[in-house]
Amino acid sequence: xxxxxxxxxHQLEQMGAAxxxxxxxxxxxxxxxxxxxxxxxxLPPEELAARVARAGDRYRGARPSDxxxxxxxPPPALEAGLxxxxxxxxxxxxxxxxxxxxYVIQVGSLAIELGSGRAPQTRTLPEIxxxxxxxxxxDGHPVNNAVINGRRDALEMKALADWAESAAGRPFxxxxxxxxxxxxxxxxxxxxxxxxxxxxxxxxxxxxxxxxRGGTVAGFIDRPRSADVLALAHLATLPPEAINDAALRANPxxxxxxxxxxxxxxxxxxxxxxxxxxxxxxxxxxxxGHQVRFFYLKTDARGTIARVEVPAWVADDAAALGRVxxxxxxxxRATGGFPYALVRAHELAVVTNEDRQQLETYIQxxxxxxxxxxxxxxxxxxxxxxxxxxxxxx
Amino acid sequence: xxxxxxxxxxxxxxxxxGFVGAVRLPEPEWPVFGTFCRAEAQQGQSQVIGLVxxxxxxxxxxxxxxxxSEALSPEQLADSxxxxxxxxxxxxxAVGYLTGDVFTQSLPPQPPxxxxxxxxxxxxxxRLFTDRLDFLPLLVAVPEIPVDDLxxxxxxxxxxxxxxxxxxxxxxxxxxxxxxxxGRDLTRxxxxxxxxxx
Numbered sequence: 001x002x003x004x005x006x007x008x009x010h011q012l013e014q015m016g017a018a019x020x021x022x023x024x025x026x027x028x029x030x031x032x033x034x035x036x037x038x039x040x041x042x043l044p045p046e047e048l049a050a051r052v053a054r055a056g057d058r059y060r061g062a063r064p065s066d067x068x069x070x071x072x073x074p075p076p077a078l079e080a081g082l083x084x085x086x087x088x089x090x091x092x093x094x095x096x097x098x099x100x101x102x103y104v105i106q107v108g109s110l111a112i113e114l115g116s117g118r119a120p121q122t123r124t125l126p127e128i129x130x131x132x133x134x135x136x137x138x139d140g141h142p143v144n145n146a147v148i149n150g151r152r153d154a155l156e157m158k159a160l161a162d163w164a165e166s167a168a169g170r171p172f173x174x175x176x177x178x179x180x181x182x183x184x185x186x187x188x189x190x191x192x193x194x195x196x197x198x199x200x201x202x203x204x205x206x207x208x209x210x211x212x213r214g215g216t217v218a219g220f221i222d223r224p225r226s227a228d229v230l231a232l233a234h235l236a237t238l239p240p241e242a243i244n245d246a247a248l249r250a251n252p253x254x255x256x257x258x259x260x261x262x263x264x265x266x267x268x269x270x271x272x273x274x275x276x277x278x279x280x281x282x283x284x285x286x287x288x289g290h291q292v293r294f295f296y297l298k299t300d301a302r303g304t305i306a307r308v309e310v311p312a313w314v315a316d317d318a319a320a321l322g323r324v325x326x327x328x329x330x331x332x333r334a335t336g337g338f339p340y341a342l343v344r345a346h347e348l349a350v351v352t353n354e355d356r357q358q359l360e361t362y363i364q365x366x367x368x369x370x371x372x373x374x375x376x377x378x379x380x381x382x383x384x385x386x387x388x389x390x391x392x393x394x
Numbered sequence: 395x396x397x398x399x400x401x402x403x404x405x406x407x408x409x410x411x412g413f414v415g416a417v418r419l420p421e422p423e424w425p426v427f428g429t430f431c432r433a434e435a436q437q438g439q440s441q442v443i444g445l446v447x448x449x450x451x452x453x454x455x456x457x458x459x460x461x462x463s464e465a466l467s468p469e470q471l472a473d474s475x476x477x478x479x480x481x482x483x484x485x486x487x488a489v490g491y492l493t494g495d496v497f498t499q500s501l502p503p504q505p506p507x508x509x510x511x512x513x514x515x516x517x518x519x520x521r522l523f524t525d526r527l528d529f530l531p532l533l534v535a536v537p538e539i540p541v542d543d544l545x546x547x548x549x550x551x552x553x554x555x556x557x558x559x560x561x562x563x564x565x566x567x568x569x570x571x572x573x574x575x576x577g578r579d580l581t582r583x584x585x586x587x588x589x590x591x592x
Contacts, residue, residue, distance in 0.1 A: 110473075110477075112469050112470075112473075113469065114467070114469065116468075116469060117468040117469065117472065118469065118472060119469065119472035119473045119475070119476040119477050120469060120472075120473050120477065122477050330467075333463070333465035333467075334459070334460055334463040334465045334466050334467065334470055335456075335459060335460075335463075336459065340470055343456060344473065344478075347456070347478070358509075
């Protein structure tokens, strides 16, 4: 039985009204948020920095970079001969109800030589992990899905570093369909420190490789929900002596996102100033020379706002930052504000339900060949019995 | 791997009259109208021989987006035409089956299995299968498909896998068989003969 829509129709009506009300409330807040940001921009940089320093580790908002907070940057010219690579990954998580325990990661990537007229080069790299050391952590606990996501992120970065090697000597931009910080590390760090360290080491190693090969890298976040810059704007409104936990928590712009503010502030093609992400994880990245910074970019005329994350060595290099800015805009032209390279990388990476079922069949066949009796759990079997009604048509 | 060894899709729907295959392949690898193909049936005991007669490209939202865009770059165009695995669906009419090494030109006892891989017939297999022309009545009798075009395509495919010296005589023999089948419809016959004339 599918979702019984008729029973929730009334709730859906309420939901529509609530969404409209919420949106209107956000729009009412937006002028005050913009004003607060202007106030932050009017403060001398050292004063703003002093307030951030006073807020200390409890502050989770953006930190200003060398660029003025309120500054807008028009699109720079696109470099001739730029090579743009994109990578994305997908996975099949371990299923204890399946015939065997395993997981799959597949990374799709491509490299486009702008101006060549040639079809991009593409790669799809699947990996199946079935050994105990892949499936269990050092304490014998099954790896959780967040760890698999982290391993996938590291492989995506590796794919981009490999493309950087292929494009050595030419201007190169690598795009990742996500932020650069490995969020899985924050999720599971306390429970699985060793695994987090291993993945982080691999990921940052690939980032090192990308840098030493002369590449540029950016993480692209579509429809960002962060409010880091608004937290900075709120902090700027607080008198230095009043900065404390309670005052930081009393942020009136909490319900807003930076996106709503930059939709108003930026013209199509413009980017905001760069800011520094104040996540504790960024300290690990900073230690390894990859402090993560970000800016907002209006990627098309419809007003799509993306958050773009770059390492400090890109943000501090005007040519590299311009390459990111212009390269992303070029990639967004035909695809409505989302980079073409990432659209295609996703297509190359995606593992469908049909793929999953086919793989399961092959695994069961291989088990039979080795005189093993593949058996799914009874729960999985009964789910299969009731899954979907057959349609008979030719 | 020989190109003929690679599947050109998998069966998604089927009956004893034919089957539908679906595949995601770049354009150069699509089957063409009039391709002879085979798909496993009866738990591998036989192979249904099909003749591809209808290819369609399934809805693809990215292609539609790119088509509507004024900013499509030459690299993106080449990517779509060369790299992208476009979802293709094709119908194949059952014209016989293969049991062991023996081809039989009649409807198969059972349809292929769902998700059975579909392969092109190799040139020697096409030649062997089309030596006899008993599959022609199966084609002529099918309603609602472009039978005459399919007949012409199938016969031209069959002639093309023969040595140059045998092609004309093969087509003459096939035309005679068509004359027997379409004797009451001289307009169709004339059009068919014109289509297969070497």
